[in-house]
Amino acid sequence: MSVFNELSSIDLAALVASRVCHDIISPVGAITNGLEVLDEEGNEDMAEFAMDLIRKSARHASAKLQFARIAFGAAGSAGSEIDLGDAQSVATGFMENEKAELVWEVERMLLPKNKVKLLLNLILIVNQCIPRGGTITVGMENGPDEPVFTLTAEGRNARVHTMIAEIIDGREPERIDAHTVQPIYAVLLAEEAGMTISLDSDGEKIMCKAQPKLNSS
Template sequence: MSVFKDLSSLDLAALVASRVCHDIISPVGAITNGLEVLDEEGNEDMADFAMDLIRKSARQASAKLQFARLAFGAAGSAGAEIDLGDAQEVATGYMSNEKANLEWGLPRLLMPKNQVKLILNLLLLMNQCVPRGGTISISMAGDAQAPDFLLKAEGTNARIPQVVSEILSGQEPERIDAHTVQPIYAVLLAEEAGLNIGLSKDGDAVICKANTHVSASV
């Protein structure tokens, strides 16, 4: 049992909500700015720019919300299953606004919701490992009963953020806040799903494994 089990459900919910709001506030703010430009009289030259900004930001906000609904939300009742095709759709939408490209290699089948939520949360962690962009690939061996997930992030200066490495290895960070709650949530999801997470550096790539037998993160 991880040290994060001591985190109350109320605190966890509040921190996850803060994380989601942090992701959404930027595109929503951009929509507001675009509307303010449209409201200004005599600023017709900026109207097209403002509308483009509003459209782009609205799509981004929608993609982030749809992703958060599946990655962090209830996604059905206890014991529910999620279609990996739905997970691919929201992951593709989310990553369309990021620097890294996504290569989704998972089959379309129903899987326990916590396993699917874990994959989406691991995608967020891998995205942090390639801050300058690159490619993130996701694949799976085995079957729905005994999955063996593999995520690989390749890019310039690929690295494992220290706080992510520490949290995935079971260490409690100095501060638990909206910035550190996501990897904590991933650890808790893995425990609920009966999977272990391993994270390692391999040349210009970061490798993440999630299965029932992987060793501790390094």
């Protein structure tokens, strides 16, 4: 059992909520700034700029919230399944605002909720490994009963952050906060889904795999 299971459900919910709020503060703040510019009369050029900023920021905020709804939210009742087509849609929308390009090579099918949530959280993890951008390729082996997720991130100066590596290995980080909760949440999702996560690097390539536990039925 992971050391993260000692984290109370209330604390986990609070930290995840903080993470989601942190992600949408920037685009929502940009919308507010744009509206303030519109309130200033007599500058048509700035008004056009403000409307463009509001449109882009609204799309950005919407994409992040739609992604978070599936990656962190309930997304249906307990034991429900999620369409991987919906997961692809929200992942594509989210990555349009990131530096890396997403290549989705997973067929559309229904999978248990926690496995789909895990896949989306793995995208967040490997995206952090290529801060200067690159390509994230998402694949899946086997069928829906015992899927194996494979994610490859390639980019300049690709590296696995020490904190992420420690959490994936099941070690508790120096502090548990809104910045570290996402990989912790991924580990807990993997355990709930009867899967394990591995993360390896080879030059400017990061390989992440989630597969069923050996003793899993």
